[in-house]
Amino acid sequence: MLSPSDDPLLGLSRVIRDDGSADPDTDPFLPDETLLAMYRELSKIRRIDVRMLGKQRQGKVGFFGTITGQEATPIATAFATRPSDWVFPALRESAIMIARGFPLSTWLAQAYGNSADLLKGRQMPSHMSGRSVQYVSWSSCIGPQIPQAVGAAYAAKLRGDDTVCVGFMGDGATSQPDFHHAMTFAARWKVPAVLVCQNNHWSISVPTEKQTASRTIAIKARAYGMPGRRVDGNDVLAVYAALDEAVRRAREGGGPSFVECLTYRIGPHSSSDDPTRYRKTEEVEAWAAKDPIARFERYLRKAELLDDARRDAILASLEEEIAAAIEAVEDLGPPPRESMFDDVYAALPPNLAAQRDELASLPAAPSGH
Numbered sequence: 411m412l413s414p415s416d417d418p419l420l421g422l423s424r425v426i427r428d429d430g431s432a433d434p435d436t437d438p439f440l441p442d443e444t445l446l447a448m449y450r451e452l453s454k455i456r457r458i459d460v461r462m463l464g465k466q467r468q469g470k471v472g473f474f475g476t477i478t479g480q481e482a483t484p485i486a487t488a489f490a491t492r493p494s495d496w497v498f499p500a501l502r503e504s505a506i507m508i509a510r511g512f513p514l515s516t517w518l519a520q521a522y523g524n525s526a527d528l529l530k531g532r533q534m535p536s537h538m539s540g541r542s543v544q545y546v547s548w549s550s551c552i553g554p555q556i557p558q559a560v561g562a563a564y565a566a567k568l569r570g571d572d573t574v575c576v577g578f579m580g581d582g583a584t585s586q587p588d589f590h591h592a593m594t595f596a597a598r599w600k601v602p603a604v605l606v607c608q609n610n611h612w613s614i615s616v617p618t619e620k621q622t623a624s625r626t627i628a629i630k631a632r633a634y635g636m637p638g639r640r641v642d643g644n645d646v647l648a649v650y651a652a653l654d655e656a657v658r659r660a661r662e663g664g665g666p667s668f669v670e671c672l673t674y675r676i677g678p679h680s681s682s683d684d685p686t687r688y689r690k691t692e693e694v695e696a697w698a699a700k701d702p703i704a705r706f707e708r709y710l711r712k713a714e715l716l717d718d719a720r721r722d723a724i725l726a727s728l729e730e731e732i733a734a735a736i737e738a739v740e741d742l743g744p745p746p747r748e749s750m751f752d753d754v755y756a757a758l759p760p761n762l763a764a765q766r767d768e769l770a771s772l773p774a775a776p777s778g779h
């Protein structure tokens with residue numbers, strides 16, 4: 411009989427100890443340049459988050475879904491997958507796009523929904539996607555992306571290529587029927603999928619303990635018949651190690667895995683939420699003390715890869731890069747209004763073509779709309 415901490419579905423895998431040292435038994439031993447690149451990406455998305463929530467408060471962006479506190483999982487995913495692996499995200503993973511090299515100004519243009527937005531202003535902000543980085547659009551419904559990831563992984567298996575599909579969900583999404591369908595079919599068809607739950611303790615105002623009677627979310631994997639693991643989601647190296655193992659297994663034909671990353675949403679659910687109405691400040695403060703970036707920084711300092719001067723230089727270059735990207739897109743006008751007729755029909759039906767022509771003949775509104 412395993413004790414809870416020995417069971418990968420009940421315990422919590424960690425690499426970075428509280429003092430910043432690494433556990434040699436679980437350390438993935440990444441090269442120094444990779445570790446520093448991870449630190450840069452973690453710091454980058456944190457700064458973008460702060461800037462964009464500010465933009466929403468200024469009325470420049472309609473909505474923003476923050477990820478502060480949850481940076482480790484998306485960044486570890488970007489490093490544990492190949493750029494050719496597909497990502498089926500939920501709300502808080504779009505840092506993967508940036509870490510995969512998606513142009514930051516184009517990513518930001520999606521938040522503004524303006525003329526530089528590849529999605530032509532049709533998606534909610536924070537629902538970014540990009541074909542060039544294999545990052546699929548999210549519908550905003552909680553759950554459908556999980557069976558979509560499994561379906562795409564099944565397609566990869568049938569085609570015989572070695573693509574892996576990673577599907578994300580929050581803890582709340584595991585109460586949705588789509589979770590059950592996805593887990594059932596993924597295991598039965600043995601598809602190359604990695605299903606990742608970012609358990610951030612809250613589904614808007616509903617705490618995880620009201621979500622399930624299971625002891626952990628990870629343990630559900632056992633009943634469906636797939637390997638699983640519960641990791642410290644504020645430990646970027648632990649998440650990397652778990653995902654690296656799961657992605658390799660999927661790529662080598664070993665089938666799907668389920669990974670629960672235990673973390674915490676430090677900010678509001680979104681810019682439309684006031685979390686002080688349902689959770690205690692002490693709880694937030696306790697989790698803020700487990701900040702994933704501060705923790706990784708302690709590790710890098712202990713390993714003598716980072717000092718004040720190097721940290722300041724990284725943060726200053728990020729500040730410059732982000733400010734330039736914001737400046738490049740912030741004041742662009744909206745997408746051309748006729749673009750609303752694009753992308754649905756291969757050949758526009760005559761009635762819609764007539765409406766488009768009529769629209770084009772009307773004067774532009776003063777705002778350019």
Ligand SMILES: Cc1ncc(C[n+]2csc(CCOP(=O)(O)OP(=O)(O)O)c2C)c(N)n1
Binds near residue numbers: 501614
């Ligand atoms: C099918 C469906 N039901 C309800 C909602 C409203 N809703 C939006 S976000 C959310 C909570 C999601 O919680 P979780 O899956 O834990 O992810 P998190 O936002 O915490 O990352 C809910 C219920 C929705 N978008 N879709």
